Amino acid sequence: DAGVIQSPRHEVTEMGQEVTLRCKPISGHDYLFWYRQTMMRGLELLIYFNNNVPIDDSGMPEDRFSAKMPNASFSTLKIQPSEPRDSAVYFCASTPGAANGELFFGEGSRLTVL
Amino acid sequence: KQEVTQIPAALSVPEGENLVLNCSFTDSAIYNLQWFRQDPGKGLTSLLLIQSSQREQTSGRLNASLDKSSGRSTLYIAASQPGDSATYLCAVSGFAGNNRKLIWGLGTSLAVNP
Numbered sequence: 486d487a488g489v490i491q492s493p494r495h496e497v498t499e500m501g502q503e504v505t506l507r508c509k510p511i512s513g514h515d516y517l518f519w520y521r522q523t524m525m526r527g528l529e530l531l532i533y534f535n536n537n538v539p540i541d542d543s544g545m546p547e548d549r550f551s552a553k554m555p556n557a558s559f560s561t562l563k564i565q566p567s568e569p570r571d572s573a574v575y576f577c578a579s580t581p582g583a584a585n586g587e588l589f590f591g592e593g594s595r596l597t598v599l
Numbered sequence: 600k601q602e603v604t605q606i607p608a609a610l611s612v613p614e615g616e617n618l619v620l621n622c623s624f625t626d627s628a629i630y631n632l633q634w635f636r637q638d639p640g641k642g643l644t645s646l647l648l649i650q651s652s653q654r655e656q657t658s659g660r661l662n663a664s665l666d667k668s669s670g671r672s673t674l675y676i677a678a679s680q681p682g683d684s685a686t687y688l689c690a691v692s693g694f695a696g697n698n699r700k701l702i703w704g705l706g707t708s709l710a711v712n713p
Contacts, residue, residue, distance in 0.1 A: 489642075516699050527705040528688070541700060576642060586631055586692060586699065590642035 489591035491577050497597045503565040506594045508577030509558055514589070515582035519552055519562050522574045522593070531575075534560065535582075567598045601626040603691055605704035612679055613712050620674040620707045622689035627667045629691045634663050634674050637686045637706070646687075647674070679711045 490509040498504055510517045518533040532542040537554045545552070549568070554560040564571055574593045580586055602625045612618055622632070631650045635643040647656045647663040649672070655664040662675040676683055686708045690701040 518699070528690075528703040530700060533699060535699070578643075580699065586633075587645050587648050588633065588635075588643075588690075588701070589645070592642045595640075 489577055489579055489589055491575075491591035491594050493594055494592065495595045495597075497599065498567055499599050500568055501566045502598075503563065504567045504571075504596060504598075506562040506575050506577075506596070508560045508562070508591060510560070510577070510579035511589055512558065513581065514579035516580045517554060517560050518576075518578040518580075518588070519560070520576040520578065522576060528576075531562070564596075567596075569598045572596055572598050601629075601691060601693070601702045603689060603702050603704040605687075605689060605707050607707060608705065609708040609710075611710040611712060614679060614681060616679050616711075617675070617677050618679055618709075620676070620687050620709070622672040622674070622704055624670045624672075624691050624702070627670050628693070629667065630693055632663075632665055632672050632689060632691045633701070634661075634672075635688045635690065637688060639685075643688065676709075679709075681711050681713050683711050684709055 492507045516535050519531040521529045531544045532552045533540055534554045552562045574595050576590050576593045578588045578590045580588050604623045606621050629651055633648045634646045636646050637643045649656050649665040660677040665672045686706040688706040690703045692701050
């Protein structure tokens with residue numbers, strides 16, 4: 486398997502624009518996570534899904550952020566409208582449903598909002 | 600509320616040294632603890648996962664220990680090499696079931712000098 490695949494790897498946009506980040510989890514993994522990483526706050530869990538259903542979205546900072554998982558092989562994280570403080574690296578990760586819980590990360594999407 | 604602390608924040612050692620990275624957590628009711636490695640500009644790679652019933656895990660030159668009662672884990676790296684230079688993060692998860700939320704430390708940035 487190719488691992489967790491994220492796109493784009495880098496995105497530079499202007500304040501107010503819509504941003505869509507994409508993730509393909511490892512096939513067969515039942516859980517998918519979206520994280521945000523900044524120097525100041527480290528890794529923050531935004532939302533996670535189990536079998537395509539959102540389980541915990543308490544980390545989504547505000548209504549400008551939304552995430553969907555229309556099927557087991559694809560998820561999106563959307564920011565609309567984007568703001569400079571959204572600049573960060575966004576990671577997608579997946580894990581199998583078994584209780585072991587080992588987490589597999591994508592390479593991340595580095596977002597810069599000007 | 601679970602909090603995870605990693606000390607030191609940064610560490611620089613000469614090649615060949617054995618070293619210890621520390622991770623502490625405030626709530627001993629954990630399901631497992633994981634150690635990850637992150638290279639600059641990359642995603643995170645899982646190194647070791649210790650279930651709450653275990654005391655340690657080993658992989659090659661890495662050994663991770665867990666003492667739930669004191670809320671501590673250590674990552675021991677034997678005979679360090681320049682290729683070990685990276686940021687090391689630990690994360691703990693709560694009880695099993697549908698809870699897959701990890702609480703993260705801010706990491707220890709390790710530099711191994713040739």
